Amino acid sequence: MTSHTHRWTGVLVAMAWLGSGCGDSEHEHEPVPDTYEWRLPVGFPKPRVPADNPMTEAKVELGRRLFYDNRLSLNGTQSCGSCHLQSLAFTDGLKNAEGSTGQIHRRNAQGLANVAYATSLTWANPSLTTLELQALTPLFGTEPVELGFADREEELLERLRGDAELVGRFAEAFPQKAEPVVLSSITHALASFQRALLSGNSPYDRYVYRGESNALSESAKRGMELFMSERLECNHCHSGFNFMDASASVLTDTPVQAFHNTGLYNEDGEGAYPTVDPGVIELTGKDSDMGRFRASSLRNVAVTAPYMHDGSIATLSEVIDHYAAGGRARMIQGGQLSPLQSGFVRGFTLTQEERADLLAFLEALTDTEFLSDPRFSDPFAKP
Template sequence: MDKLGLRYALLFFGSWLVAACQPQSTPYVFALPDTIPPPAVPAENPITLEKVTLGRMLFYDTGLSVNRSQSCATCHQQQFAFAEPTQHATGATGEVVPRNSMALVNVGYNSAFTWAHNGFTHIEEQLLIPLFNESPVELGVTGNEKEILKRFTSAEYQALFKSAFATEQPSFDLIVKALASFVRSLTSFNSPFDQYAYEGDDTALTKRQIEGMNLFFSERTECFHCHGGVNFSQSSTHAAQSLVLQPFHNTGLYNEDGKGAYPERDQGLLRITFNQKDMGKFRAPTLRNIAASAPYMHDGSIATLEEVIEFYAQGGRGKGKSNPYKSPFVKGFNINEDEKAALKAFLESLTDHAFLTNPKHGPLLNQTM
């Protein structure tokens, strides 16, 4: 068991005891269309309104970082679909994270987490990385646990913890559970596409967007093979789904040595499995609100949607086109300029503007970031 795995086990040891003394709490009701099933919620952390409220407070609190310089919201900003408009994230101590901040859109529907890890199946596990990671340091909790926990002993936090967990005493076990509950509450199913496809509004999409939708779901472009399902990501699951898919794909971004190598700084799933066939494999992210979450790819190396479309039309980039580990779905396709514009227009129709501005997802009224 690696260090993060051990930490997860220790943090959640005794969850049954915490659950046994849960307060009278308010079950959280997801704001979902009738056609969308709720996300799966782990039995050891049932979602409640009180946990979501506490998690929301914590998400925007810079006190979670070692030097009070950053919060979760620093790298996950609501107006950018809870992503960040920079190529790479930067940790609280200035260390650069080699990956682009992923959008937190319908995260509760994910069957895998981070860009390239097949061992995390719950948000609670993933949250340990930004909190405790040491290389690179993100929030910098490791070694500073006692000092940071003291910051959450104010009367306001004591009341929030007591309401959510029947104890005024903060712990990282409870902090992680509250943060996970807030992140699960970030659901987005009110885009023009949703209104067209699920609400029966034939006027919600323009003629051009419908043309782009037909291209997206065609065998010519094959976009839907890696970005299918209710969340436009095959790496998804929900409460009514028994089949769990965790696909990771090599898209042909790199081929450093002519034999398939990705840059040493980040070789994807290979770093976890040590299986050479996993070289350069990364998780296909959701395309919901994709127009708001630039730049793109795991390393933020593609700036615009137009460039993304051209990248896939070319079947990769540079030498990466001939990467022997490249996904068979990334083979390139013929597309003219009008069709490119239509495909972009369809991707823009996946933007849920209400989600990007919903005050219930922002900081609490009495909270400063």
């Protein structure tokens, strides 16, 4: 696999989608009426919803079924849920994701908790800004192969149209369409289900938003102070209710897209990342974008190992080592700080007690209810 081919697969698919007139409207992020009961966690604003894809219960339920349906892979071996397991906050626990044909991907599968608030999708593609567009890449992308339907859209549609019960669900979710089983219906339903994946019932939430003074241990409370401190700088990139700087809601005036170089690699002393995956620079060509990737939300982070875009850090303790050293490249190679890495990644020291406190806080971001909520579970799973 070449990084050039991988780089353009998602972009070209998105361009073709927009060119066909099936993309989002000009005012895609304006609040729109919907009939969906959001059940927003305390302290959470309402997510933005594209004007041409308002949330409905029928659409979310259809999306849930499609998300877990192996027929969405050409060879029938995988579904979206194969790489996004609910028990792992919709990650897969692997260092690198594996597609339906067995191809090992260069990147780690990201979690989907609160993805409704993300201002960009995937690790390093500023052009994929809606879940509707992003769904096209796993369905039809070729480098890497995920679900494997490249150039075989009609085969996918005919496969789904052959299921009378499923066709009925499409008709219920998209009553305005004469032919409800079309590609835009698939992507809109999948996007709706993913927007419903809200996680905000962790011990941290109960302590901060609900005033439950005993929800956090004393160790976790001390860890929270460390996390928010200027000494560690964690909350600059993992900020707000979603612990992610690139988040937006209906209350956000100007959403930002933020990508960061954390000093994970510095192969030439000038900040170079491995050529297999150098980050946003693949799309922009700007030297300053070398090694820049999206900061993931830290919600449920204790169950989403391994970490970083390439899954190269195995544990949360090792993640702390990475940042404490001012970048893993510096820690392993004994080199200088990368000239391209974020100014917030500059290193710090922790006592053993402080390390334990920080880990306790990060573990307190786990929403166990979310990890087993039947609204988000596999409808085809055997009891």
